[in-house]
Amino acid sequence: AQKITQTQPGMFVQEKEAVTLDCTYDTSDQSYGLFWYKQPSSGEMIFLIYQGSYDEQNATEGRYSLNFQKARKSANLVISASQLGDSAMYFCAISRDSSYKLIFGSGTRLLVRP
Amino acid sequence: KAGVTQTPRYLIKTRGQQVTLSCSPISGHRSVSWYQQTPGQGLQFLFEYFSETQRNKGNFPGRFSGRQFSNSRSEMNVSTLELGDSALYLCASGSNTGELFFGEGSRLTVL
Numbered sequence: 001a002q003k004i005t006q007t008q009p010g011m012f013v014q015e016k017e018a019v020t021l022d023c024t025y026d027t028s029d030q031s032y033g034l035f036w037y038k039q040p041s042s043g044e045m046i047f048l049i050y051q052g053s054y055d056e057q058n059a060t061e062g063r064y065s066l067n068f069q070k071a072r073k074s075a076n077l078v079i080s081a082s083q084l085g086d087s088a089m090y091f092c093a094i095s096r097d098s099s100y101k102l103i104f105g106s107g108t109r110l111l112v113r114p
Numbered sequence: 115k116a117g118v119t120q121t122p123r124y125l126i127k128t129r130g131q132q133v134t135l136s137c138s139p140i141s142g143h144r145s146v147s148w149y150q151q152t153p154g155q156g157l158q159f160l161f162e163y164f165s166e167t168q169r170n171k172g173n174f175p176g177r178f179s180g181r182q183f184s185n186s187r188s189e190m191n192v193s194t195l196e197l198g199d200s201a202l203y204l205c206a207s208g209s210n211t212g213e214l215f216f217g218e219g220s221r222l223t224v225l
Contacts, residue, residue, distance in 0.1 A: 033212050043202055045216035052212055091157065100147040100208040101170040104157040 002027045002094050006105035013082045014113050020067070021077040021108045023092035029053075031097035034075040036066065039089040039107075048090075051075060053097075079110075087112045118207045118217035126223045132193040135220045137205030139186050143215075145169075145208030146188040148180060151219075152201045160203075163188055192222075200224045 003026040013019035025034065036048040051059040051066045059066045067076040079086055089109050093102040119138040127133050139146050147162040147170075159172040163182035180190040192199055202219045209215070 035214065037216070042218070043221065044218045045204055045206075047213060047215050050213045093157075095214075099170060100145050100162050100206065100214050101159050101172070102147075102149070102157075102206075102214065103159070106156055 002029070002032070002096070002103045004092050004094050004103055004105035006092055006108050008108045010109045010111070012111050012113055015084060016081055018078060018080045019082055019110065021079070021090050021110065023075045023077065023105060025073050025075060025094050027094060029096050033095045033097065034066065034068065035093040035095070035102065036064070036077045037091045037093065039091060049077070082112045084112050084114060086110060118205060118215055120205050120217035120220050122220060123218065124221050126225060127195050128225050129195055129197060131195050132191060133195060133222060134189055134191045135203055137188045137217060139188070139207030140215060143207040143209055144186055146182055146186065147206045147208065147214070148188070148190050149204045149206065150201045151204060160190065195224045197224050
């Protein structure tokens with residue numbers, strides 16, 4: 001079975017600083033996908049970034065990058081130059097290859113201070 | 115390019131009733147999956163459809179069902195509603211490059 005662990009229930013970061021949100025995973029699959037989503041208080045799940053297990057380079061999308069360390073089974077999200085609008089819940093998730101059955105972590109609530 | 119559209123956005127039902135939620139995926143996406151989000155259980159997978167076929171099913175009772183139409187639109191149905199079914203129901207549309215995009219959700223309250 002697949003499992004995602006997010007050990008930081010809440011985090012603070014100063015505006016314009018970088019922040020790393022931790023995510024570790026457990027899977028016996030050789031091929032899998034890792035996802036990060038942002039959920040503001042409105043409830044919408046906003047896709048941030050995706051990393052396939054066979055991708056050798058870390059995924060990046062604008063200010064978001066995924067620090068993928070396969071041997072350590074970690075997929076940390078790095079947000080550079082934090083903005084006030086980044087305050088939200090952040091979820092890490094894993095899926096099997098070619099499947100959209102995602103297993104989510106419990107989330108990290110990020111608060112950006114002005 | 116339109117995103118994932120879910121209707122209705124909010125609804126209130128009473129115990130014992132049934133509800134149908136609708137989801138239109140991003141144009142060209144053939145995969146639709148459904149998730150339930152509650153404060154106690156977090157985000158849980160309900161089912162996944164691809165080209166009208168259910169490809170995966172989560173660990174939910176038979177009261178939860180779904181289907182996908184030939185135009186990729188999907189519906190999920192919950193019969194005999196219970197108080198514990200109150201949740202945010204999220205639909206997601208899968209691209210062929212592995213990304214999964216969610217709609218804004220349907221927030222169901224069962225009284």
